[in-house]
Amino acid sequence: MDTSDQKNLERRVFTSFFQAGFIEAFTGIFLLQLGFPALFSRSGFGDWESALLTLPIALILLIVVFLVRKFVIIPRLGRVKFLPERRRKISKLIIVPILTLIAGAIVGYIFSENASLRHIFVGQIPFILVPIIVFGAAAYFLDMKRLYVYGAVVGLVFPLGKYLETVIVSRNTLPATILFTAFVFLGMATVFLVAFLRKYQEPRV
Amino acid sequence: MKELENQGKKQTTDSLSEIMNIDRLVHSPARLSILTYLSVVEEGDAVYLLNQTGLTWGNLSANITRLQEAGYIEVVKEFKDKKPHTLLKLTDRGRKAFHDYQNKMRGLLDVQTDRVNNMDNCDTSGARESC
Numbered sequence: 001m002d003t004s005d006q007k008n009l010e011r012r013v014f015t016s017f018f019q020a021g022f023i024e025a026f027t028g029i030f031l032l033q034l035g036f037p038a039l040f041s042r043s044g045f046g047d048w049e050s051a052l053l054t055l056p057i058a059l060i061l062l063i064v065v066f067l068v069r070k071f072v073i074i075p076r077l078g079r080v081k082f083l084p085e086r087r088r089k090i091s092k093l094i095i096v097p098i099l100t101l102i103a104g105a106i107v108g109y110i111f112s113e114n115a116s117l118r119h120i121f122v123g124q125i126p127f128i129l130v131p132i133i134v135f136g137a138a139a140y141f142l143d144m145k146r147l148y149v150y151g152a153v154v155g156l157v158f159p160l161g162k163y164l165e166t167v168i169v170s171r172n173t174l175p176a177t178i179l180f181t182a183f184v185f186l187g188m189a190t191v192f193l194v195a196f197l198r199k200y201q202e203p204r205v
Numbered sequence: 206m207k208e209l210e211n212q213g214k215k216q217t218t219d220s221l222s223e224i225m226n227i228d229r230l231v232h233s234p235a236r237l238s239i240l241t242y243l244s245v246v247e248e249g250d251a252v253y254l255l256n257q258t259g260l261t262w263g264n265l266s267a268n269i270t271r272l273q274e275a276g277y278i279e280v281v282k283e284f285k286d287k288k289p290h291t292l293l294k295l296t297d298r299g300r301k302a303f304h305d306y307q308n309k310m311r312g313l314l315d316v317q318t319d320r321v322n323n324m325d326n327c328d329t330s331g332a333r334e335s336c
Contacts, residue, residue, distance in 0.1 A: 010245035013257065078253030079290075080246045203252050203262070 011143045014086060018144065020073045021192030024185050025065045027150055031157065031182030033058045034127075039175035068193070076200040089141040096137035100130055127158035150185075157181045224313065230275050231306040235260055235268045240295065240303045243278060248294040269293065277302055 033054055040050035082090075104126060135151025138144070161177035170176075231237055238258040243249060255265055272278045277299030281292040295303070 006245060009241065013242065013245055016257075075252070076256075078250045078256060079285075079292075080249040080253050083245070083247055200256065203255055 010083065010086065013080070014082060014142070015144055017077055017080070018142075019192065020069075020077075020196035021189030022065065022069055022073070023144075023147070023150070024192060025061075025189035027154060028182045028185030028189060029058055029061045029065070031154065031178055031185060032061070034158075035175050035178035035182050038178060039172065042171045042175060072193075073196070075202055076196075093138055093141040096141075097134050100133050104130065124159050124162060128155045131155040153181065227309055228302055228306050230271065230277070231302055233268070235264060236272055237306075239265070239268055239272060240277065240299065243293060243295040244300065244303055248292055251291040251293065254293065272299065275299075275302075 036054040036057060037047070037050035040053050041047055045053065108126075131154035132151045135147050135154060139147035139151065157178050158174075161174035164177055165173040231240060235258070238260070239254055242254055242257045246253075251265065251269070254260070254269075255262065258265065260268070269278065269280065273280050276296060279294045279296050281294070283290050283292065
């Protein structure tokens with residue numbers, strides 16, 4: 001087994017820890033956080049009220065996901081400390097969203113100062129670019145090709161919703177598109193989790 | 206031609222002596238599998254190995270003991286959430302033994318592949334005299 005074989009094996013072992021739908025659940029929750037505020041704000045709630053109403057839903061779901069991971073998935077897969085190279089990649093991945101947010105804030109500030117550019121920044125571009133950058137970075141650093149697809153899907157949801165809004169004239173088309181995609185991801189997460197539970201039994205010593 | 210035949214015989218003898226020098230502790234499929242999966246992580250627990258190698262608890266436990274006795278792996282028994290938890294780590298000695306085994310096997314396979322290729326070339330060219 002040469003170095004490339006060992007790298008492939010390491011990648012396979014690492015990705016096996018994400019086969020239970022953790023990433024899909026996380027993506028679904030991320031989309032819910034976009035979809036529910038859009039739905040609430042179009043139902044007459046203010047922006048802050050919409051965000052505050054969504055927060056508990058997202059928090060509860062996130063807690064559920066982490067509890068499932070801690071008490072259901074990890075006991076079945078075992079605990080592993082990966083090699084320093086892999087840990088470095090993961091820490092780089094954490095930096096990317098932070099840098100994206102900082103860059104977004106700077107660009108947003110510059111654009112908001114310029115009236116002719118303002119409509120671009122508050123429009124669709126951040127909703128397309130941010131998921132593509134974050135998911136692209138995750139795909140690259142975690143060696144998981146499917147995350148490129150997820151990034152493209154999440155990045156396209158917002159413009160698709162906007163487009164469908166022009167075709168199906170309804171004020172709820174955009175949130176419905178985002179929420180539909182969110183539930184698709186949550187559904188995928190559930191299917192992956194069920195398949196995982198069928199494959200792996202909790203070991204008895 | 207005799208020279209080539211002698212060279213071939215010498216190669217076979219060298220290969221055989223190399224085979225005899227293979228670390229038998231590593232060579233067993235179960236132990237090789239354990240070492241392989243431990244070589245791609247810094248440390249992992251018994252459940253991780255159980256899932257990845259597909260061995261039974263008894264088989265895994267017996268082979269872990271043998272590798273531990275040889276000083277190839279380090280076993281730490283601890284309690285996590287009031288449950289026993291066995292953590293395994295490849296030692297420097299184990300890592301070296303694993304890499305030596307890999308290199309030896311690769312060398313042996315390369316020699317054998319070359320020999321087979323040479324024989325194939327001789328068969329296809331039909332020039333028996335040059336072989």
